[in-house]
């Protein structure tokens with residue numbers, strides 16, 4: 001069992017943190033808005049006042065925040081960023097959906113500190129997070145993933161090692177694009193069902 005910091009306790013992060021607790025890991029909880037971390041304290045986590053404090057107490061540090069700006073704030077803030085607290089040999093994991101360029105920049109900063117880095121975004125939403133059934137697409141070194149596998153297994157039903165750093169986020173964005181295409185195709189199909197082929201469109205209506 002590991003001590004795992006979770007940075008970001010929004011819709012996804014707090015459900016993921018609960019699965020870690022249920023699996024028996026020690027969880028150090030940080031959230032910008034403190035009440036969310038206090039709520040998780042009641043479930044057995046310990047609370048950190050900053051991402052740096054959370055990282056300093058943990059073997060694995062997971063980011064689950066909105067976007068690149070939020071990720072930069074929790075990892076690289078000059079005074080409170082997790083990077084300054086990472087222990088040598090710790091594993092830093094970004095599970096937020098981010099850009100490849102930022103993931104690479106963050107990976108360089110983490111490895112310069114002597115820690116390992118994985119980009120490990122997830123496929124699945126709140127129900128899958130609640131059930132520990134997320135699908136991980138992981139980029140990074142195999143030995144780094146092996147160190148973190150126990151923690152990720154508490155939150156995910158499948159862990160796919162898809163390549164080096166940033167391969168995880170590339171895969172996740174490809175999956176999102178595929179979902180987008182499916183939604184667009186569904187819209188076209190619904191239009192076709194409402195106006196079957198061979199039946200002329202009513203005057204003044206568009207498809």
Ligand SMILES: NC(=O)c1ccc[n+]([C@@H]2O[C@H](COP(=O)([O-])OP(=O)(O)OC[C@H]3O[C@@H](n4cnc5c(N)ncnc54)[C@H](OP(=O)(O)O)[C@@H]3O)[C@@H](O)[C@H]2O)c1
Nearest residue numbers: 008009010011012013032033065066070073096097125126
């Ligand atoms: N929701 C889904 O179904 C889903 C599925 C797959 C992947 N994802 C990805 O997972 C990530 C998290 O999604 P979510 O649904 O959990 O989002 P959310 O509920 O909106 O939570 C966002 C989290 O980011 C924090 N945050 C935002 N800006 C910040 C900043 N500048 N500094 C520090 N913390 C900041 C928020 O803190 P506060 O509480 O203080 O606002 C909160 O903890 C996103 O990248 C999203 O694309 C989401």
